[in-house]
Amino acid sequence: MTDDVTTVALDAWVRRFAELIAQERDHLTELDSAIGDADHGANLDRGMTAAVASLDDLGPAGAGPMLTKVGMTLVSTVGGASGPLYGTLFLRMGTVLGDVPSVSAEQLGAALRAGLDGVVARGKAQAEDKTMYDAFAPAVDAFEAGLKDGLGLADALGRARAAADEGRDATTPMLARKGRASYLGERSVGHQDPGATSVALLVAAAADTLR
Known part of the structure; x- marks a missing residue:
């Protein structure tokens, strides 16, 4: 067995993320209605539907071009903050991976780190700001x-999934310090962050498909 991640697996990751977003669309919108613009679920669902269609149009491609295409599609089709943030995440990953047919677990980790750095650069978020960062950073x-502990890809992704879920849940008692939610002040406390919730789905999709 090899822990290399093929472009077929990366394609399946994007499609699984789209499926999970579609399934959780109403829940994401409900979460966003409490502390945001009530459009996170609808926006991401529209964006991921377009991203899947873009992969269908792209055909066989290397890891980098594939994820870059997803990122460009999200930037152009998703409104609000989530489009630029998720778009940057995928664009940075695509840049790091390059035009190769498969990547190692370590290369995947470097790409995820680059994606996280892109989210930070775009959104200026830090830990406990009550954003997607609070789920994605612990996952990465x-x-x-x-991987440093010697785990295989599947087990390392399992750890990432658990960390993302824990980070998502930890946003509920936080006071929002970024975005629309920050305007609510103390009223943002007690609500789970929709961005952290959707990024936990992204990590869950990776754990489901990148084995």
Whole structure:
């Protein structure tokens, strides 16, 4: 067995993420209605539907071009903050991976780290700002730590998934310090962040498909 991630698996990751977003669309919108513009689910669902269609049009491609196409599609089709943030995440990953047919677990980790750095650069978020960062950063950290501990790809992704879920849940008692939610002040406390919730779905999709 090899822990290399093929372009077929990366394609399946994007499609699984789109499926999960479609399934959780109403829930994401409900979460966003409490502290945002009530459009996170609808926006991401529209964007991921377009991203899947873009992969259908692209045909066989290397890892980098594939994820870059997804990122460009999200930037152009998703409104609000989530389009630029998710678009940047995929664009940075695509840039790091390059035009190759498969990547190692370590290369995947480097790409995820680059995606996280892109989210930080775009959104200026830090830990406990009550954003997608609070789920994604722990997931990337856990994945890298798992590989350093000698875990295989599947187990490292399992750790990342658990860390993302924990980070998502931890946003509920936080006071929002970024985005529309920050305007609510203390009223943002007690609500799970929709961005952290959707990024936990992204990590869950990776754990489901990148084995």
